Amino acid sequence: MSKQKLKKIVKELKGASKLHASQAERIGSMMKKSPTLLKLSASCKAAARRKFKVYPSAYANMWASKTQKKGKC
Numbered sequence: 001m002s003k004q005k006l007k008k009i010v011k012e013l014k015g016a017s018k019l020h021a022s023q024a025e026r027i028g029s030m031m032k033k034s035p036t037l038l039k040l041s042a043s044c045k046a047a048a049r050r051k052f053k054v055y056p057s058a059y060a061n062m063w064a065s066k067t068q069k070k071g072k073c
Contacts, residue, residue, distance in 0.1 A: 040064050044073040 048064040
């Protein structure tokens, strides 16, 4: 699901009722923390390019995302 669709769902749920508003808050907080919705920073991409011979590969992207989660780049 794209970030825009999730934002739209959160907005609709907030207006529905108290129960749905709490669910919308949980979804909203997950959106902010979700590593799948984050983009790789330029420094992590550059580090992956230096480390691997072929950058746009599964291994390089996995390494870059793990190092970004750790806060190393």
